[in-house]
Amino acid sequence: MLSRKALSISPSPTLAIDALAKKLKAEGVDVIGFGAGEPDFDTPVHIREAAVRALEEGYTRYTPASGLPELQQAICKKLLADNGLTYTPAQIVVSNGAKHSLTNVFAALLNPGDEVIIPAPFWVSYPEIVRLNDGVPVIVETSRQSRFKVTVDQLAAALTPRTRAIIINSPSNPTGQIYTRDELAAIAGFAVANGLYVISDEIYEKLIYGSEEHVSIAALGREIYHLTVVVNGVSKTYAMTGWRIGYTASSPEIARVMGNVQSHATSNPNAMAQKAAVAALEGPQDCVEAMKKAFAIRRDYMVEQINAIPGLSCVEPAGAFYVFMDVSGTFGRHYRGRLIGSSDEFAALFLENEKVAVVPGTGFGAPDYVRLSYALSLPQIEKGLSRLKNFAGEIR
Numbered sequence: 001m002l003s004r005k006a007l008s009i010s011p012s013p014t015l016a017i018d019a020l021a022k023k024l025k026a027e028g029v030d031v032i033g034f035g036a037g038e039p040d041f042d043t044p045v046h047i048r049e050a051a052v053r054a055l056e057e058g059y060t061r062y063t064p065a066s067g068l069p070e071l072q073q074a075i076c077k078k079l080l081a082d083n084g085l086t087y088t089p090a091q092i093v094v095s096n097g098a099k100h101s102l103t104n105v106f107a108a109l110l111n112p113g114d115e116v117i118i119p120a121p122f123w124v125s126y127p128e129i130v131r132l133n134d135g136v137p138v139i140v141e142t143s144r145q146s147r148f149k150v151t152v153d154q155l156a157a158a159l160t161p162r163t164r165a166i167i168i169n170s171p172s173n174p175t176g177q178i179y180t181r182d183e184l185a186a187i188a189g190f191a192v193a194n195g196l197y198v199i200s201d202e203i204y205e206k207l208i209y210g211s212e213e214h215v216s217i218a219a220l221g222r223e224i225y226h227l228t229v230v231v232n233g234v235s236k237t238y239a240m241t242g243w244r245i246g247y248t249a250s251s252p253e254i255a256r257v258m259g260n261v262q263s264h265a266t267s268n269p270n271a272m273a274q275k276a277a278v279a280a281l282e283g284p285q286d287c288v289e290a291m292k293k294a295f296a297i298r299r300d301y302m303v304e305q306i307n308a309i310p311g312l313s314c315v316e317p318a319g320a321f322y323v324f325m326d327v328s329g330t331f332g333r334h335y336r337g338r339l340i341g342s343s344d345e346f347a348a349l350f351l352e353n354e355k356v357a358v359v360p361g362t363g364f365g366a367p368d369y370v371r372l373s374y375a376l377s378l379p380q381i382e383k384g385l386s387r388l389k390n391f392a393g394e395i396r
Contacts, residue, residue, distance in 0.1 A: 009128050013363035014371075017347075021357040031355045032384035034372040037173065038241035039321070041294075043276075044287040047238060050279035054272045061271065065263035066255070067094025067247070068274045074281040075247055082205075083216040085230070087249045093258045094277075096269045098203050098233040098246030099125060100262075105199055105229050105248060106133035108257040114164040116199075119150035120365030121324065123173045123201070127365075136162070139365055144315060144326070148175040149183060152190045165197040168217060171204040174364045174371040175324045176317020178208065184217045188224040198228045203246075204320040206237040206288055209296045212318045218249075226251050236320075237288055238280040243273040295321050298374040298381055305385045309392045321375045324361070328368035333395050340395065343370050354387040 014037055021033030042048075066072070072089035079085040095101040102125070106116070112134040118126050120141045127137035140158050142148045155166065168187065170179040179187075191198050198217055205214040218228035233246030248258060268274075302323050303316045311329035327346045334340065335349050343360040347370055351357050361369030374381060 005132065005134075009132060010363075012124055012128075014124055014359050017357050017359045020351075024355070024357075029355055031351075031357060032380055032387065033357045033376065034374075034384060035357045035359050036373050036375055037322075039236065039239040039291060039375050040377060041239040041291050043239050043243070044280075044283075046283045047240065047276045047280045050283075051243075051272045051276040054275035059271055059275060063268040063271050063274060065268050066259040067092065067269065068271075068278070071274045071278050071281075074278050075249070078281050079230070079249055083214075083230075084219045085216060085225070085249065088252075090252055091249055091255045092247055093250075093255050093262065094245065094247045094269055094274065095262060096246070096266055097235065097244040098201070098231055099129070100244075100266070101231050101233070101246040101248045102126070102129050102199070102201070103132070104258040104261055104265075105231065105250075105254075106130055106135055107261045108254055109165060109197055109229075110135040113162055115160060115162045116164060117150075117155060117158050117166045118365075119148075119154075119167070119169075121148055121172070121174050121361065121369070122167070122365050123169060124363040126167055126169075135164070138163070141365070147177045147315060148172065148324075149177055149179055150187075152186045155187065155190050159194060163194070163196060165199055166191060167199045167201065169201040170214070171208060171317075171319025173204065173320055174322050174359075174361070174366075174369075175315070176320045176322050177315070178212050178214065178318045179217075181213075181215045181220075184215055185220050188217050188220045191227055192221075192223045196227065198224065199231060200228050201231045203231065203233055203236050205232065207292055207295060207321060208319040209292070209299060210318065214319075229254060234277050234280045239291065240273075240276070240280065243270070243276060245269055245273050245277045294378075295374060298378055299323070301378065302372065302374050302381060302385065306388075309389055311392055311395060312388075321373055323372045323374060324366070324369050325358075325372060326368055327370055330392070330395050331368075335391070335395050343367055346370060350388070350391050354391045356384050356387050356391075 017035035024031040072092040115136045116130045130137045230249040235241040314325045347360045359371040
């Protein structure tokens with residue numbers, strides 16, 4: 001008999017869709033993959049050169065389990081400069097990607113039966129990581145009218161004596177929406193009043209468009225600072241998804257527990273990748289701006305095209321690189337005689353007939369939607385949306 005807990009964990013639908021698209025491409029199928037949650041750009045040259053240099057200098061051995069002191073210090077400088085947050089290296093834990101960081105967080109915070117409030121739509125791994133650490137995910141549904149952001153009234157309705165923490169993801173995967181300073185201040189007040197931790201996932205903070213600003217909830221006062229665990233990494237900002245470097249910033253007590261857990265689970269993150277992460281944080285940032293400009297052009301094109309297709313619509317994302325498309329207008333209708341009753345069926349028919357991969361919203365806690373990434377080239381986006389228009393045009 002295998003572990004009941006492990007058997008209850010479902011695989012990541014985003015990784016599954018991306019893997020399927022790549023498999024079809026390898027088989028020679030002209031598939032357009034909107035599933036990937038990773039930039040399509042190469043890792044910038046100066047970052048790659050730092051890793052090569054580390055390799056040539058023989059930097060291939062263990063580092064401290066919680067990360068290189070040099071990288072911890074670079075993260076502290078980044079948090080102060082970008083977010084107005086003051087941390088010491090002892091408060092920083094560098095991990096094998098932000099997903100690993102989140103696993104460490106809940107391993108450190110949760111006892112069996114502790115509840116974590118997760119606003120929906122949510123990143124697919126949040127509930128599963130909570131469950132893996134013996135917690136109970138409490139899903140709070142948000143609406144398109146609120147731009148998919150949770151309110152204090154909703155948090156209060158979900159609060160129980162077992163509530164331990166709240167997850168805030170801004171900019172959000174999958175919706176691309178951003179919490180304002182006032183919205184975060186209200187959530188911070190609620191968390192402080194109820195002694196709740198806030199897990200602030202800020203992995204997309206550098207990918208914000210227009211006049212919106214990123215605010216870290218930890219910067220809104222000393223009390224919320226001590227209750228917040230900031231989660232971030234280099235994967236999205238610097239096109240370093242495969243390098244697997246994420247990090248947390250928290251109170252010294254929480255950081256110490258997370259470091260202890262990691263020391264037994266994985267030891268240190270990849271040594272050369274840590275050196276590369278130092279170069280990413282401390283080196284020139286023009287590469288980030290160049291990627292962001294490309295993303296903005298793609299976003300604008302996708303939003304305009306999708307909202308022009310009858311039966312489909314989306315709210316303009318303010319950050320990240322995803323469009324969350326409402327497909328509920330197709331439910332109860334037919335495509336070539338086959339009934340569409342869910343986003344899963346919409347996505348399956350779209351892939352089967354037009355060879356375009358999108359991620360159903362079911363895994364995000366939003367079954368009326370599908371997620372499309374715009375982390376792929378504009379010609380690929382144009383081809384994929386042309387196929388979407390053809391597909392929608394045959395729905396009766």
